[in-house]
Amino acid sequence: MGRLKQRLDTLAKKSDYQLTTLVCPECSEEFTAYGDVALEFLVHQWVLGPEGEVGAAAATWRETPEDVLRLFDHEHDPGAFVEKSSGLPFLSKAAGGFDLREVPDVGD
Numbered sequence: 888m889g890r891l892k893q894r895l896d897t898l899a900k901k902s903d904y905q906l907t908t909l910v911c912p913e914c915s916e917e918f919t920a921y922g923d924v925a926l927e928f929l930v931h932q933w934v935l936g937p938e939g940e941v942g943a944a945a946a947t948w949r950e951t952p953e954d955v956l957r958l959f960d961h962e963h964d965p966g967a968f969v970e971k972s973s974g975l976p977f978l979s980k981a982a983g984g985f986d987l988r989e990v991p992d993v994g995d
């Protein structure tokens with residue numbers, strides 16, 4: 888089993904894709920997304936931002952993955968989503984201590 892796990896780890900590193908499960912603190916709905924979700928989220932938020940020309944420039948950088956776009960379709964604020972594995976706001980990783988909300992009890 889150790890070898891298999893090692894191979895999977897190597898694969899994950901190679902593809903730079905890891906599965907993240909996010910939980911909406913409002914309704915407990917779960918979302919899964921691959922890749923650096925926090926980074927993609929921030930970039931997409933930037934694209935949607937009030938500065939139209941900045942958004943257009945950012946949009947050409949790369950396409951936002953559908954997994955991340957789905958977060959924005961949710962009826963509640965995706966910025967408050969919590970990473971299920973750590974129980975911490977998923978944006979705290981990228982934002983480095985900016986606006987750390989009180990961590991809700993997500994349960995299991």
Ligand SMILES: [Zn+2]
Pocket residue numbers: 911912913914915916961962963
């Ligand atoms: Zn919700």
